[in-house]
Amino acid sequence: xxxxxxxxxxxxxxxAIHSQVSGKSxxxxxxxxxxxxxxxxxxxxxxxxxxxxxxxxxxxxxxVIALEKELKAKVIERxxxxxxxxxxxxxxxxxxxxxxxxxxxxxxxxxxxxxxxSCPAAQSLPIEVDQKLREIEGVNDVHVSVTWTPQWNxxxxxxxxxxxxxxx
Numbered sequence: 001x002x003x004x005x006x007x008x009x010x011x012x013x014x015x016a017i018h019s020q021v022s023g024k025s026x027x028x029x030x031x032x033x034x035x036x037x038x039x040x041x042x043x044x045x046x047x048x049x050x051x052x053x054x055x056x057x058x059x060x061x062x063x064v065i066a067l068e069k070e071l072k073a074k075v076i077e078r079x080x081x082x083x084x085x086x087x088x089x090x091x092x093x094x095x096x097x098x099x100x101x102x103x104x105x106x107x108x109x110x111x112x113x114x115x116x117x118s119c120p121a122a123q124s125l126p127i128e129v130d131q132k133l134r135e136i137e138g139v140n141d142v143h144v145s146v147t148w149t150p151q152w153n154x155x156x157x158x159x160x161x162x163x164x165x166x167x168x
Contacts, residue, residue, distance in 0.1 A: 013037070068102040074136050075100055075108055082128055084114075084121050089164050091125065095156030098147065106140040108133055113152045122146075 014034045079092040079100070091097060091112070099111035110129060114122050126144045133142045154167065162168045 072102050078132050089161040093158040093161040106138050108142045110144045115152055
């Protein structure tokens with residue numbers, strides 16, 4: 001922030017330069033000298049501005065990444081509250097969630113599968129995932145897609161799920 005003393009010193013500098021230059025050439029105005037000084041100052045400050053912009057950009061990118069990680073953790077936490085009605089293990093631990101992506105503007109994209117195409121929850125489970133994720137504060141939009149590739153198998157289950165189901 002410029003003080004009155006800074007402004008006064010700047011004006012004195014412009015006046016001093018103008019008086020020195022005008023003695024050598026009558027057609028140079030005070031405003032031309034002031035413009036020249038301002039341009040020179042801007043050129044001198046340009047590397048500083050560029051460095052500040054890069055630093056700000058890096059810090060902003062870091063903040064965005066941190067917020068995306070935080071949102072992804074909330075999404076996974078919420079997915080761990082959703083159960084296939086026939087299995088006492090949540091769908092995340094079951095390995096039914098293949099991808100959790102946080103896209104720009106806090107849009108969430110889920111790629112999931114089911115234990116089998118004939119699964120009774122094939123219609124309701126993706127809808128439940130969509131609805132529960134939309135309840136998370138900060139989520140803008142949700143897209144859930146079901147895939148059958150790769151086909152789900154028991155090896156995709158977490159150890160916790162395998163223990164719960166007595167498979168270990």
